[in-house]
Amino acid sequence: MPTVSKEDYLKTIYQRIEEGEQASTSSIARTLKVSNAAATDMLKKLSLQGFVNYKKYKGVSLTAKGRKEALSLLRRHRLWELFLMKVLKLKWDEVHKEAELLEHKTSEKLIDKIDQYLNHPKFDPHGAPIPDKRGVLPKEKKFIRLDAAKENKIYTIVKVNDKDDELIRYFAEIGFKLNTKFEVKKIFNIDGTITVKNKKGQFNLSPVVAKNIFVREVRK
Amino acid sequence: MPTVSKEDYLKTIYQRIEEGEQASTSSIARTLKVSNAAATDMLKKLSLQGFVNYKKYKGVSLTAKGRKEALSLLRRHRLWELFLMKVLKLKWDEVHKEAELLEHKTSEKLIDKIDQYLNHPKFDPHGAPIPDKRGVLPKEKKFIRLDAAKENKIYTIVKVNDKDDELIRYFAEIGFKLNTKFEVKKIFNIDGTITVKNKKGQFNLSPVVAKNIFVREVRK
DNA sequence: TTAAAAAATTAAGTATGCTTAAATTTAAAA
DNA sequence: TTTTAAATTTAAGCATACTTAATTTTTTAA
Known part of the structure; x- marks a missing residue:
């Protein structure tokens, strides 16, 4: 069993x-x-300890053993996020931080109960795929990064980067939740700013922000 | 904020x-x-750090600050136990160990949601009182230790010591769950062994075991 | 192709929370 | 009351996971 720190490293490397x-x-x-x-x-x-392949100055990759641990931790994280939101009514921008703590202290027995309670869900509240008990990931819907979108097209949000609370709070604020539609109005060549419009209004997103939103084109 | 270890010490001292x-x-x-x-x-x-009063060789007691932390941890522990059992269907003899891990990583926001979800319960699955948000304990029902019971009387189980998984498993096995009735048949003066009878059958409990069961006399 | 910059590693040192062994204080028994 | 036993504390040391500073390796750019 890796320590808390080691689990965090493995997750980071995997991601x-x-x-x-x-x-x-x-x-x-x-x-x-x-x-x-x-x-x-x-x-x-x-x-x-056999979790990674590592050669000085030559970078690092996961071994099968390391990958297994990383997927186990991701499973715990993402199931907790969904459980906290669906069952305990924590907010979209609160669950990441809480799950980050609980994930390390969750037995396999407990996480399986949570999985069962939620009826074996495939995606967490931010659109990230949840590995199953054996570490198998569900197939994700096709998506592109928002900074690669085109003007005058309609998109729906498939996934957002959940590593930054402030960003998630901002997404929630402008109505950019999962599976909501919006239109790309304009892309400024000069700096890549993207003007989007949804039912909450019209917003300018910097390319740095847009990189963290994953979308799929939809018909009107 | 005390560390995980410090929380454990404070809880132990309090108990x-x-x-x-x-x-x-x-x-x-x-x-x-x-x-x-x-x-x-x-x-x-x-x-x-102001959590305990401690004089070398003279023993230790909690300060108000230390007591507050201890009660906070007990609250988290006991709410988790009840939640895991009621909502996630973990077994009576499994919840203690799981709660022991989760309690240290549970924010006030989260534990308040759990408290709310369970509708502000007053006792955990082992009969222990749950401190409220402010650290106030509910009034417990009167009870005596089973090793102080009398022959030929009927009792109900008010509380059991939850610090030993093996013991809890044994209690479950012989049908000694919370709020169940049983009769004290015989107490052996020689070693204090107590013969009890409930719907599961008749059992001999050593005084060491009996010390961990808290009961209240009831009418037939 | 070499010099400078960037990335990675090593070295030395810190805090936390443990360990065992030795020393000290307190409590119990003769 | 003194000796012995038990409880407690101190001392020295260890593992984990950090830190900053110095050094080495790799990459980039002139």
Whole structure:
């Protein structure tokens, strides 16, 4: 059993790689808000324990064992998020932080009960896929990043990045919840700002924000 | 905010004192399964941080601040136990261990939602009183320890000691759940063994076991 | 292709919460 | 009351997961 810290590292590495980016020491350190030295240190330990493939200066990847742990933690995180929101009525922008704490202290027995209670859900409140008991991910709907959308088309929100509470709060505020529709009105070439319109009104989204919203084109 | 370890120490001290026993260094160490040296160490830290009154060789007691933390943790523990059992259908003898983990990672916001969901319950599945948001304990029903019961009388179970999973499993096995009736058939003077009878059958309980069951006399 | 910049690692040191062993204080028994 | 036993504390040391500062390796750009 990995420690709390080790679980966090494994999750971070998994998510970096899943996002198609490389899991560099400094990117891991940045995500976990620790020094590069701490990350290097931990990568060595994780390697020694067979959770990652790690060669000095050559980057890191997960072993099957490490991937299994990462998926287990993601499962716990995402089931908690959904449970807290659906059953205990916590807000969309509150569940991430709470789940982050509970996930490390949740037995397999308990998480299976939660899974059962929710009837084996496939996606969490932010659209992220929930691995099943064996670590198998459900197939996701096709989506593109909002910063790759086109003018004058209608989209629906498939997924949002849930790693930033402030961002989630902002999405909620402008009515950008899961499965809601909006139109891309204009994209400014100069800086990539995107003007969107939904039932809450019209908003300008910076490309940095838009990168964190994943959408699918829909008919009018 | 106390750390996880500190919360555990405060809870242990509170429970020792609540039980009318003194909270000696070694009793705390025994409960928490650490060395006496570790307990001494921690008592010094807790004292420095204003959670306990501690004088070398003179024992320890909680300050108002320490008591508040202990009651907060007990609240979280007991609400989780009830929630896990009632909502997520975990077994009577499973909830203690799970709650022990979750209690430390539960925000006030979350525990208030759980309290609300359960409609502000007053007792946990083992009969222990649940402190309210302000730390006020509900009034308990009168009870005596089973080892002080009398022959040929009928009792009902008001509370059991929930600190030992094996014991709880045994209680469940012999039908000794909360609010169930049984009769004390015989008490052996030689060693204090108590013969009890309920709808599951007749059993001999050692005085060590009987000390962990709290009962109230009822009419036939 | 080499110099500078960036990334990664090593080294030294810290806080927390443990351990065992030795020393001290208190309590109990002779 | 003194000796012995029990409880407690102190001392020294360990593992985990951090920190900053210095060093090394890799990458980028001139």
